[in-house]
Amino acid sequence: xxxxxxxxxxxxxxxxxxxxxxxxxxxxxxxxxxxxxxxxxxxxxxxxxxxxxxxxxxxxxxxxxxxxxxxxxxxxxxxxxxxxxxxxxxxxxxxxxxxxxxxxxxxxxxxxxxxx
Amino acid sequence: xxxxxxxxxxxxxxxxxxxxxxxxxxxxxxxxxxxxxxxxxxxxxxxxxxxxxxxxxxxxxxxxxxxxxxxxxxxxxxxxxxxxxxxxxxxxxxxxxxxxxxxxxxxxxxxxxxx
Numbered sequence: 001x002x003x004x005x006x007x008x009x010x011x012x013x014x015x016x017x018x019x020x021x022x023x024x025x026x027x028x029x030x031x032x033x034x035x036x037x038x039x040x041x042x043x044x045x046x047x048x049x050x051x052x053x054x055x056x057x058x059x060x061x062x063x064x065x066x067x068x069x070x071x072x073x074x075x076x077x078x079x080x081x082x083x084x085x086x087x088x089x090x091x092x093x094x095x096x097x098x099x100x101x102x103x104x105x106x107x108x109x110x111x112x113x114x115x116x
Numbered sequence: 117x118x119x120x121x122x123x124x125x126x127x128x129x130x131x132x133x134x135x136x137x138x139x140x141x142x143x144x145x146x147x148x149x150x151x152x153x154x155x156x157x158x159x160x161x162x163x164x165x166x167x168x169x170x171x172x173x174x175x176x177x178x179x180x181x182x183x184x185x186x187x188x189x190x191x192x193x194x195x196x197x198x199x200x201x202x203x204x205x206x207x208x209x210x211x212x213x214x215x216x217x218x219x220x221x222x223x224x225x226x227x228x229x230x231x
Contacts, residue, residue: 035219045207045222091159103172104149104209104220106159 003027004092004107012113013082020067021077021110023092029053031097034075035104036066039089048090051075079112087114122208122223129230134196137226140189141210149220150183150193151207159207165191166213198230 005024013019025034036048051059051066059066067076079086092107121140129135141148150162163173168185176183180199185191195202205227209220 037222043205044224045209047219047221050219103161103164104211105161106151108158 002107003105004094006092006107006110008110009108010111010113012115013079013086015084015114015116016081018078018080019082019112021079021090021092021112023075023077023107025073025075025092025094027073027094027096029096033095033097034066034068035093035095036064036075036077037091037093037106038086039091039109040085041088045091049077082114084114084116087112120208120210120221120223122206122226124226125224126227127229129198129228131199131230132197133230134194135198135202135228135230137193137195137206137208137228139191139193139208139223141191141208142221143189145210145212145221146188147211147213147220148185148191149207149209149211150191151209153205153207153225154203162193195228198228200230203228203230 003026007022032053034051038046038048049059049061049064049066051068058068063080065078089109089111091109093104095104123138146167148165152160152162162175163183164171165185181195183193205225207222207225209222211220212218
């Protein structure tokens with residue numbers, strides 16, 4: 001079974017609007033971390049935001065916020081006031097801290113296109 | 117710090133040749149990951165090291181792939197012999213895992229083309 005599921009292969013958003021990118025995860029560990037990365041067309045992987053499983057508040061970093069719903073095992077990324085430079089692939093990832101294996105597993109990604 | 121450094125950035129090789137990809141993680145990081153990215157399969161974790169020890173190599177496709185981390189500042193991923201289906205972008209990433217967690221920092225990647 002996939003550990004990270006991103007159901008939106010592609011999304012469009014109007015410039016200056018907000019957009020939500022979906023991510024659900026599967027783990028039996030109590031302790032884990034959730035990450036979002038951005039990959040522009042140039043190819044580099046850029047870290048955006050992190051949420052720990054024990055964090056009670058949703059993480060925020062500038063225009064990025066993570067809508068963490070633990071019971072539903074979802075960690076959606078919200079980008080407010082979209083900019084043209086936000087057009088990129090976005091990856092959700094999880095790191096599990098149980099059982100001594102700390103690998104970082106990625107979803108398939110969502111391609112976001114910001115329309116002027 | 118210069119970040120995670122990968123070399124070469126681009127590699128074109130003929131089928132059957134040996135290919136070695138190199139990675140220098142960020143100083144002080146104790147976790148190192150090798151990923152392969154293709155359009156069809158996305159980002160696949162190949163192998164993960166913690167404190168220079170391979171923890172999980174279940175993602176290594178087959179015996180043609182091998183990875184080493186002889187010390188905390190250097191890792192290699194070797195493919196021998198290479199095949200056209202190995203063509204992909206290979207990323208190395210490093211992070212520090214201790215009390216709490218930090219994000220993984222990625223290198224610029226090596227674009228491998230096997231012809």
